[in-house]
Amino acid sequence: MKYLADIGGYAIMVIDLFRKPTKWRIMKNLILKEIDELIFGSLGIIVFISFFIGAVVSIQTAMNLTSDLIPKNLIGFATRQSIILEFAPTFCSVIMAGKVGSFITSSIGTMRVTEQIDALEVMGVNALNYLVFPKIVAMMLYPFIISIAMYVGIFGGWFAGVFGGFITSADFVEGVTMDFIPFHVTYSFIKTFVFAFLLATIPSYHGFYMKGGALEVGKASTTSFVWTSVVIIITNYILTQLLLT
Amino acid sequence: MIEVENIHKSFGDAHVLKGITTTFDTGKTNLIIGQSGSGKTVFLKCLLGLFEPTEGKICYDGQNFSELSSQEQRALKEDMGMVFQGSALFDGLTVAGNVMFPLEMFTKLAKSEMEDRVNIVLNRVNLVDAHHKFPSEISGGMQKRVAIARAIVMNPQYLFCDEPNSGLDPRTAIVIDNLIKEITEEYNITTVINTHDMNSVMEIGEKILFLKDGLKEWEGTKHEIFKTDNEAVTNFVYSSELFKKVRQMYIEERN
Numbered sequence: 001m002k003y004l005a006d007i008g009g010y011a012i013m014v015i016d017l018f019r020k021p022t023k024w025r026i027m028k029n030l031i032l033k034e035i036d037e038l039i040f041g042s043l044g045i046i047v048f049i050s051f052f053i054g055a056v057v058s059i060q061t062a063m064n065l066t067s068d069l070i071p072k073n074l075i076g077f078a079t080r081q082s083i084i085l086e087f088a089p090t091f092c093s094v095i096m097a098g099k100v101g102s103f104i105t106s107s108i109g110t111m112r113v114t115e116q117i118d119a120l121e122v123m124g125v126n127a128l129n130y131l132v133f134p135k136i137v138a139m140m141l142y143p144f145i146i147s148i149a150m151y152v153g154i155f156g157g158w159f160a161g162v163f164g165g166f167i168t169s170a171d172f173v174e175g176v177t178m179d180f181i182p183f184h185v186t187y188s189f190i191k192t193f194v195f196a197f198l199l200a201t202i203p204s205y206h207g208f209y210m211k212g213g214a215l216e217v218g219k220a221s222t223t224s225f226v227w228t229s230v231v232i233i234i235t236n237y238i239l240t241q242l243l244l245t
Numbered sequence: 246m247i248e249v250e251n252i253h254k255s256f257g258d259a260h261v262l263k264g265i266t267t268t269f270d271t272g273k274t275n276l277i278i279g280q281s282g283s284g285k286t287v288f289l290k291c292l293l294g295l296f297e298p299t300e301g302k303i304c305y306d307g308q309n310f311s312e313l314s315s316q317e318q319r320a321l322k323e324d325m326g327m328v329f330q331g332s333a334l335f336d337g338l339t340v341a342g343n344v345m346f347p348l349e350m351f352t353k354l355a356k357s358e359m360e361d362r363v364n365i366v367l368n369r370v371n372l373v374d375a376h377h378k379f380p381s382e383i384s385g386g387m388q389k390r391v392a393i394a395r396a397i398v399m400n401p402q403y404l405f406c407d408e409p410n411s412g413l414d415p416r417t418a419i420v421i422d423n424l425i426k427e428i429t430e431e432y433n434i435t436t437v438i439n440t441h442d443m444n445s446v447m448e449i450g451e452k453i454l455f456l457k458d459g460l461k462e463w464e465g466t467k468h469e470i471f472k473t474d475n476e477a478v479t480n481f482v483y484s485s486e487l488f489k490k491v492r493q494m495y496i497e498e499r500n
Binding site: 020022023025026033060115116118119121122123124125137 | 319405
């Protein structure tokens with residue numbers, strides 16, 4: 001019953017956050033601030049993770065190519081497919097649920113605990129629009145991070161494959177360019193946009209409607225991470241079913 | 246003037262406010278007192294429009310809040326200023342940014358006009374050199390003064406304060422009390438203060454409303470509270486030996 005109430009509450013929140021918009025003069029600055037915190041602030045971790053994930057995919061593929069009949073360029077091909085289809089959009093989004101999601105929940109939750117949200121509401125400000133809408137707009141630049149993650153991930157695969165002595169650079173590049181289907185990138189970016197919306201709104205819901213004190217802010221951050229990850233994984237399955245089959 | 250008529254508020258099975266009727270006069274500091282759990286905060290949040298009463302009506306200068314359209318309610322809220330218990334200043338904004346916030350949100354004033362207005366109200370609350378500091382860089386008393394400045398920057402008709410003295414030393418508490426009283430008279434606004442501080446009751450309580458178990462137990466002035474025989478009020482207000490002696494002295498002096 002509580003889950004149903006939460007789903008209903010989340011839907012109402014999403015509708016309410018578009019009501020009574022904040023003045024553009026103020027909103028513009030809020031959006032820029034959120035882009036700085038949520039997007040540019042996440043670049044480092046995403047680049048770091050993507051590089052090593054790409055490297056690991058490349059090595060593991062190489063280690064499993066035991067038959068001489070299978071061409072070595074499959075390492076580049078498998079790295080590209082894994083990174084573009086799954087690791088960059090989905091794996092990075094789960095990481096972002098921890099990094100960005102916890103930040104959003106704890107910052108909004110702290111505002112709730114310290115009555116800053118009450119202060120906004122007393123003034124007649126639509127607190128949801130003021131606090132959550134800029135985060136959604138900022139997160140629409142999330143595909144920018146994911147495109148960097150794709151590039152760095154494949155580069156990581158090339159680095160580990162070539163410098164680990166598993167494949168030549170030419171074979172890897174041949175594998176990366178082999179049988180390329182542009183729709184796979186489109187599919188990946190569609191997923192990324194949906195995940196970006198979930199990453200901005202689910203943690204906001206947990207922060208905005210939390211009750212209690214500092215301890216509950218911590219609990220809300222954990223719950224938010226779990227639910228954002230769960231919803232991302234389920235949505236990933238549904239979108240894959242709809243777009244790739 | 247705020248007229249409250251038979252206000253009830255329930256949360257599920259919990260009946261918190263059980264029918265409060267009272268009036269808060271313009272240009273006066275109206276105090277709400279009562280033990281923890283008596284319904285003071287819920288009552289204040291009903292007055293602010295944060296909670297919708299289950300029953301009854303609240304009229305602001307004749308306008309029944311619940312009968313107003315959402316646009317009219319928003320306009321009325323712009324006439325309300327609120328000082329929260331923990332000040333509720335926005336962490337990411339400077340002192341000047343906090344005070345300027347309502348002006349930026351609701352007016353079309355030029356930046357220079359807003360800055361002038363911010364300077365006026367910050368001077369009024371005796372905060373001249375704190376413009377560029379962040380809330381975390383100033384003391385609790387200064388935070389309260391910034392909160393008061395933010396609450397009055399829009400020239401509100403109604404000022405609400407939730408325990409404005411909590412966490413302050415006695416000297417700063419008196420400064421804040423006097424500041425609220427002076428502003429109330431100067432701007433001729435209706436001020437409602439939720440407090441536990443008996444010093445505030447004695448100093449600035451032009452009208453005092455005592456709540457007990459969600460009901461109005463007693464109301465009167467700070468002079469009347471010395472003479473009242475209401476046991477619940479005397480038990481609450483004169484719970485300390487000091488206040489018992491003050492009351493005794495006051496009665497003897499009057500006799």
